[in-house]
Amino acid sequence: MIPFKLTDELLVKIEELIENKRETELASLLAEVHYADVAEIINELDEEHATYLLKLLDSEKTSETLTELDEDVREAILSNFSAKEIAGELDELDTDDAADIIGGLPKGIVQEVISEIEDREHAKDIVDLLRYSENSAGGLMAKELVKVNENWNVLTCVKEMRAQAENVTRVHSIYVVDDEDKLKGRLSLKDLLTTSTKTNIKDVYIPKVDYVNVNEKPEEVAKIMSKYDLEAIPVIDEIGRLVGRITIDDIVDVIKEEAEKDYQLAAGISQDVEADDSIWQLTKARLPWLFIGMMGGIGAASIINVYEGAFVKFPILLAFIPLMQATAGNVGVQSSAIVVQGLANDTIKGEVWGRLGKELLLGLVNGLALAFVFLFISHFGFDTSYLVSLTVGIALVTVIVNAAIIGTFIPIFLQKRGIDPAIATGPFITTSNDVLGILIYFSIAKVILNF
Amino acid sequence: MIPFKLTDELLVKIEELIENKRETELASLLAEVHYADVAEIINELDEEHATYLLKLLDSEKTSETLTELDEDVREAILSNFSAKEIAGELDELDTDDAADIIGGLPKGIVQEVISEIEDREHAKDIVDLLRYSENSAGGLMAKELVKVNENWNVLTCVKEMRAQAENVTRVHSIYVVDDEDKLKGRLSLKDLLTTSTKTNIKDVYIPKVDYVNVNEKPEEVAKIMSKYDLEAIPVIDEIGRLVGRITIDDIVDVIKEEAEKDYQLAAGISQDVEADDSIWQLTKARLPWLFIGMMGGIGAASIINVYEGAFVKFPILLAFIPLMQATAGNVGVQSSAIVVQGLANDTIKGEVWGRLGKELLLGLVNGLALAFVFLFISHFGFDTSYLVSLTVGIALVTVIVNAAIIGTFIPIFLQKRGIDPAIATGPFITTSNDVLGILIYFSIAKVILNF
Known part of the structure; x- marks a missing residue:
């Protein structure tokens, strides 16, 4: 894989194309570029160019690119979006990413953006997430997960899973809950593939499951996930109900930020700054x-x-x-x-x-x-x-x-x-x-x- | 989840039980303890006690605990194991972990250990991995992965997958190769679940797949995986053949080691040392x-x-x-x-x-x-x-x-x-x-x- 490299030449070329409003050329140039790389490009543009380019992308790529932008750049760009446009992007995103973006919006507009989100279930989940402190497992987790009731059988479970999996990008584990939504255990995809469809979930699920409390500190979650080599961990609330799931990619970010902060503190730099800051x-x-x-x-x-x-x-x-x-x-x-x-x-x-x-x-x-x-x-x-x-x-x-x-x-x-x-x-x-x-x-x- | 905490009292208790050879009590005490935590305990014991305790665990837990031990502790303990015993543990492990352990054995014993590995296919894969430098994608990857031929249909694919998945702890993606084993693309589990069994793989696979070359530096692999939020990445050799797979848990270790090294260098410490070193x-x-x-x-x-x-x-x-x-x-x-x-x-x-x-x-x-x-x-x-x-x-x-x-x-x-x-x-x-x-x-x- 030849890694994408943002060169000065590429940047100059893109700025020229934007100046001349060459939409087709821009679209075909960026079609094969990953959204994380598109975000790198947009981070370097001025607000007007950045907004123009972002709106040019197809809707899914626009929303994904938004999640990867530097916070200040994202907030500047979104100030040029209507509440309806922002809501449209949030509709495409996982709840955790959507909640992060809302967290950076001016207070006055939040209510309106949320009311414009089409999928009301999605909006409800996002509102739930907004309640948690950024510095907690609740602030890291997403509501997207696959869960089944312990009283179902494998067949119902597979059907339900297919429906739920539509909204979940990556299925790591299937979580098993009781009628009160309390976390009981987990099932692996492999188990599902190799078990007869009539078996009851109750008889096959693994009752041993790692989890964290919704108020746990992100560093603690990172420690648990990296020590036990977990790729996802369920999050429960104070009374044991399954409320969300944290995936390893978010934890990688926590680990990197933690390391950078420690490094900067050791060097006598008290805030999270980058070489390109003012x-x-x-x-x-x-x-x-x-x-x-x-x-x-x-x-x-x-x-x-x-x-x-x-x-x-x-x-x-x-x-x-x-x-x-x-x-x-x-x-x-x-x-x-x-x-x-x-x-x-x-x-x-x-x-x-x-x-x-x-x-x-x-x-x-x-x-x-x-x-x-x-x-x-x-x-x-x-x-x-x-x-x-x-x-x-x-x-x-x-x-x-x-x-x-x-x-x-x-x-x-x-x-x-x-x-x-x-x-x-x-x-x-x-x-x-x-x-x-x-x-x-x-x-x-x-x-x-x-x- | 109440995180495991290694207290001085627990350590004293375990040492006492070992002294008095209370095997049943030790076994029941450690039955519910995760192997990463067992490794923490064993790291603190002297060589004789450590060897005794490790041999007491059931075979799967012994091998998994071995992968989590400090290198010097592991090498000391394994010096009390016969080549056949070591080979028995390696048989239980993924190829990457097995190769890491062999890398730390005295040169003289390596040949014998490998010849004692029962699963000859597994032994061959481990020997393949030993060729790569520790400081490369090849040194990080495991041979365990699920791959299907582009000329198969979904039904064959699912059958083959079931067989292959036996050896693969976590299936992230199914990699698609041609007759020459060259990486062509990938399939998601979700796609497989939702496609008719008669469809040809050729018609449904996603030709866009991220990969790294076997000689890529670990830091570079870490950068790619964390930037693009990948949980696994296939590794190809110089002529494009799929030779292995790197999972995010190994990359988390790379990121943490890298950060610790930089922090220590900034503080004027030139080697990877810990507070408990001599x-x-x-x-x-x-x-x-x-x-x-x-x-x-x-x-x-x-x-x-x-x-x-x-x-x-x-x-x-x-x-x-x-x-x-x-x-x-x-x-x-x-x-x-x-x-x-x-x-x-x-x-x-x-x-x-x-x-x-x-x-x-x-x-x-x-x-x-x-x-x-x-x-x-x-x-x-x-x-x-x-x-x-x-x-x-x-x-x-x-x-x-x-x-x-x-x-x-x-x-x-x-x-x-x-x-x-x-x-x-x-x-x-x-x-x-x-x-x-x-x-x-x-x-x-x-x-x-x-x-």
Whole structure:
């Protein structure tokens, strides 16, 4: 498969065709392009061109493309659609995608759009979904699923399934419910294919079925589905009724977003931004962390100011400030990153004290290795006295051990407090280690050099 | 669903039961536990206990648990299994899982294990898979799939499918091939359910099918499957023959591993390690980056040494070294993280120069904001002259712009050279920005303060 690649040439060509309103050429050019790729193209066009192109597609492709567009682009384009036109697109979509799109519409128009949806059953399902928080299993699930009553036989079941399957793009499991719609178990397509048509569902269904509660957090759903290799999971409400289904493609998005968020937090970027966002958006996401870092720098400056007298006697001490700071920062980030990942994957077990002990040992090993190399380099490279070298060496080990312990402890502490530990890596830990590192360095120098 | 939680109490209880060889109690305790959870338990046991427990499970659960174990644990346990026993487990597994397990066995035993596999067709498929690199679509795929010949009719197709489906846990699509086994298209289960049995496959199959080449990189396969929301994708060889199938659960693992690797690289950890790995493994992953950071610190020390004379005249300049360093480091990591993510998601389009221009502007905005706040703080908080404050302010802006440009440029450069740009974030960029930041600071100070 030759993957679609959006080139500048293609974009220029499409814009030209739009300018000249060459509808047939555009239609034939895009006929073979997947809607996810069409969305990529439209994301790059200005609002007018984007609206024109989207309306040119056949109705099914228009609606599917809508689900793949960047949110801001989609909202801009839909502002040029009438309520009836939007409702027409929603009629073509699965309930979860339709609910996502409605969630981004201006409040004033939502009522009208919903009332224009032709399939009233579909509209009802969408309205149901709008009630759930985006940050819950309910906000992720779709109402489309295939369910059968435990009191039916295989024949009825196959008939019902055919009817239901019309609305369900992918059938993973057939869910079995009782007369009150409570989830009892599941049936596989394979079982249906290989069982006599007169058998009662009650006698063949598998009572063991994984499910999640409608209020479960998306990350938790992702963990369950990926751990147990599930491609779909049913969602039940507070009293056990089957209310929806989450499919793995939505979970893949959750996993990717989660990973990107953690990565950005570690790098000191506080919001979900992309390289192509505006300078203003990027500044909002980046500047707060830079201020935190700056406060650390100013804190460090105050410490250095206090010890100013010492530098007259031992000017060489100053030269190693960046070394202390860089080492403390690096060790802190390393330690916290491992703990943050371990917490996210549930692979951190046992006592906090055991973990701190291990980090202490690890810090000692790394610290001694670095200090040894430093003593070697400073002996040949710098004009330092024996005592100054010793000071820097001991400070290095202490600073590393300290940074390792802080880097380990802060994420665990945040997790216990219910705060996302990913926030701890990056500038937050670097900054506290900067200040502490310099303080430790000078305290040790003061003791050894006696100034 | 109440998620399984491995508690210390449960572990102690299981170890006690193993010590006392209480087989019936262990069996009934683990009967309802999912194999992924059994693997979690076994990962925590010592080799002898782990082997005992694994052999106690029924054969299907043993083999499935094997696929979920940590690699080192699995290899240790399997060293207590005979070739015949291992082959027995492989007989129960899908070809991709079986090939993964064989990949971890000592070379000397592989031949014997394969010869002991009862199902010779299965053994042949596994041997086929062993030829592919782990880092390719071939290394990810399984041989289990449902395929039909385009010359059959629906009835033959359904019969054949039933037979084939015995070996395939999940049927996503039915792939259509010609007489030479070349991939022609696909059929959905739904289509089969709703088409007359006498129809020829040739007349109903969908000729449009996504596929990947057997040599495609796993990240590329992941990108295609998640972009196009695919739950399975067929794999073809160099001449278009259908050779296997990749399912989304394997891709979820690829996405998670990829994200973890990038996160660890950004934090300065060079190998795939976990919080529970040994101190030696963790040191190997962390120490090299600390040395790079240390070289930066020593580089900075050399620069400071050169300017030593200046500090006698302007000692306050020294106090702001940590500020310069921290700011340069933070900005560099922020810029590079956004570019690395953009490159990974293919969302970075257009010219390198445009992107550098944008980062320059962004750096200016952030730099001016920080410099302004700094001037305000230093005016009230520090005993600095007007010229020194001006020096620090101008240096801040310059250092930020420089760090932003370096953070943007290095990942793009690495990507063009075919090197994973994720390596650029973290200590590598922090270190070069440390040294450059201090150099810029002193150069500007030299010009303004004229020392």
